[in-house]
Amino acid sequence: xxxxxxxxxxxxxxxxxxxxxxxxxxxxxxxxxxxxxxxxxxxxxxxxxxxxxxxxxxxxxxxxxxxxxxxxxxxxxxxxxxxxxxxxxxxxxxxxxxxxxxxxxxxxxxxxxxxxxxxxxxxxxxxxxxxxxxxxxxxxxxxxxxxxxxxxxxxxxxxxxxxxxxxxxxxxxxxxxxxxxxxxxxxxxxxxxxxxxxxxxxxxxxxxxxxxxxxxxxxxxxxxxxxxxxxxxxxxxxxxxxxxxxxxxxxxxxxxxxxxxxxxxxxxxxxxxxxxxxxxxxxxxxxxxxxxxxxxxxxxxxxxxxxxxxxxxxxxx
Numbered sequence: 005x006x007x008x009x010x011x012x013x014x015x016x017x018x019x020x021x022x023x024x025x026x027x028x029x030x031x032x033x034x035x036x037x038x039x040x041x042x043x044x045x046x047x048x049x050x051x052x053x054x055x056x057x058x059x060x061x062x063x064x065x066x067x068x069x070x071x072x073x074x075x076x077x078x079x080x081x082x083x084x085x086x087x088x089x090x091x092x093x094x095x096x097x098x099x100x101x102x103x104x105x106x107x108x109x110x111x112x113x114x115x116x117x118x119x120x121x122x123x124x125x126x127x128x129x130x131x132x133x134x135x136x137x138x139x140x141x142x143x144x145x146x147x148x149x150x151x152x153x154x155x156x157x158x159x160x161x162x163x164x165x166x167x168x169x170x171x172x173x174x175x176x177x178x179x180x181x182x183x184x185x186x187x188x189x190x191x192x193x194x195x196x197x198x199x200x201x202x203x204x205x206x207x208x209x210x211x212x213x214x215x216x217x218x219x220x221x222x223x224x225x226x227x228x229x230x231x232x233x234x235x236x237x238x239x240x241x242x243x244x245x246x247x248x249x250x251x252x253x254x255x256x257x258x259x260x261x262x263x264x265x266x267x268x269x270x271x272x273x274x275x276x277x278x279x280x281x282x283x284x285x286x287x288x289x290x291x292x293x294x295x296x297x298x299x300x301x302x303x304x305x306x307x308x309x310x311x312x313x314x315x316x317x318x319x320x321x
Contacts, residue, residue, distance in 0.1 A: 006018070007305075007311065008020075009021070011024075011310075011318040011319065012317065012318025012321070013318070014312065014313035014314050014315065014318070015310065015311070015312050015313065015316075015318040015319065016310070016311045017309065017310045017311075018308075018309050018310070019294075019309055019310070024310075024319070025193075027273075027275075027293060027294050028189075028190055028193040028194065029193050029194055030194075030273045030293070031190065031193075031194055031197050031273050031274070031275050031293075031294070032194075032196065032197055032198065032269060032270075032271045032272060032273050032274070033197065033198050033199075033200070033265060033266065033269050033271035033273070033274045033275070033291075034187075034190060034197060034198070034199045034200070034274070034275045034276075034277065035200055035202060035262055035265065035274060035275070035276050035277070035278075035286055036187070036199060036200065036201045036202070036227075036229075036277045036278075037201070037202065037203065037276075037277065037278040037279060037280075037282075037283055038201055038202075038203035038205055038220065038223065038234075039203055039204060039205055039279075039280075040279040040280060040298065040299075041180075041183075041277055041278055041279045041298050042179055042180065042183050042201075042223065042227075043075055043175065043178045043179040043180060043183075044075045044076060044077040044080075044178060045075075045077075045204075045205055046075050046170070046175070046178075046205045046206075046219055046220055047204075047205040047206050047219070047220075047235075048077075048078070048205075049074075049075035049076055049077075049081075049170075049178070050168055050169075050170075050219065052076055052078065052081040053073075053076075053168055054168055055106075055110075056081070056084070056085050056088070057168075058102065058105065058106060059085070059106060060088055060089070060092065061097070062096075062097050062102045062103065062106060063089075063094065063095070063096055063097075064088075064089060064092035064093060064094060064095050065092055065093045065095040066088055066089075066091065066092035066093075073170070073174050074174060074177055074178040075170065075174075075175070075178035165208070165237065165239065165243050165244075165245055166242065166243030169208065169219055169243075170219060170222065171222075172222045172225055172226065175222040175223070175226065176222075176226055179226070180298070180314065180315060180316065181314070181315035181316070181317065182315040182316035182317035182318075182319070182320070183315075183316050184226060184227065185316075185317075185320060186316040186317075186319050186320050187199065187227050187228065188227075188228065189319075189320035190275070190320075191228050198230045198231075198265075198269050198271070199227065199228055199229050199230055200229065200230055200231045200232070200233065200265055201223055201227070201229055201231075201232045201233070201234075202233045202234070202252060202258050202261055202262070203220060203232075203233070203234045203235075203252065204234070204235060204252050204253070204282070205219070205220050205234055205235065206219055206220060206234060206235045206236060206237050206248075207219055207220040207221045207232065207234045207235070207236050207237070208220075208221060208236070208237050208239050209236040209237065209238045209239065209249070210238055210239040210240060210241065210246075211241055219237070220232065220234050231265075233251060233252065233261050234251065234252060235248070235249060235250050235251055235252055235253075236248070236249040236251070254282070255281070255282045255283070255284060255285050256285070258282065258283060258285065258286060259285040259286060259289075262274075262285075262286050262289060263289075266289070266291050271291055272291060273291070273293045273294075274289065274291040274292045274293060274294075275292070275293070275294040275295075275296065276289075276292050276294070276295045276296070277296045277298075278295070278296075278297055278298075278300075279297055279298040279299060279300055280300060280301065280304075281301060281304060283297075284304065284307065287304075287307040287308070288307060294309050294310075295307055295308050295309050295310070296308065296309065296310045296312060296319070297310070297311055297312070298311075298312045298313075298314075298316075299311075299312070299313055299314070
């Protein structure tokens with residue numbers, strides 16, 4: 005089935021605008037991915053920022069500019085880092101430990117990036133999600149969980165994540181254009197529709213002293229979510245990570261949560277808004293009547309009803 009309709013610049017659809025309006029009104033459950041769908045991966049963004057801060061304070065007189073803080077994808081992160089370095093003075097600090105940690109993080113990042121490319125390529129060739137499941141496990145184990153806790157401890161000298169979390173405004177500014185209005189539009193079309201976010205990123209669980217602190221849980225305040233399912237950093241009130249809880253590590257985990265949600269809400273018409281192979285199984289559920297994929301791998305496009313290149317404005321205007 006070809007993408008017959010071009011709803012706007014960068015949005016191709018197998019459904020006409022009239023068919024879409026009808027589908028929106030019938031939806032009883034929306035399953036929303038976060039990473040690369042709503043905004044860049046928030047936990048990867050956190051890891052990028054910790055690395056940038058460590059590099060800048062070790063080699064220059066510069067710190068991260070908090071006023072321009074947003075969640076960055078790896079490519080944009082490198083651009084920002086070069087801008088910060090260009091505008092700073094060389095100020096090399098003593099201490100072998102930080103240089104060793106910087107080298108270790110840099111090499112780990114290269115390995116992760118190369119394995120991601122290899123895994124994506126293999127998944128596209130095989131037209132299934134098996135290779136991508138391995139990638140998701142790799143990302144969760146390498147960038148998050150105990151590894152992230154260790155990174156925070158080594159980079160900051162303590163286990164507090166306090167200085168590296170995002171405010172609600174910063175998360176909001178990082179989100180892809182049109183996504184907030186689109187989700188609100190779907191809710192307006194059918195006030196009874198349930199909206200649930202499932203993500204491999206991390207929320208911060210625990211009552212923190214600073215009310216502005218947070219990671220993934222800011223999405224609850226920005227979007228009309230009924231539930232948010234994710235991995236979790238369990239923190240004390242001062243932001244120290246006490247433990248890590250892994251709830252979502254692979255495609256099968258997302259599928260299991262989706263089936264529970266469909267059963268809980270007795271959903272017959274489900275929309276999946278996602279972007280990558282870890283959501284492959286959600287797109288082929290019998291109850292899925294609308295799959296909106298943002299910039300997906302080419303071989304996954306056949307599972308989409310709509311492909312969005314960048315922003316979501318053309319879906320509700």
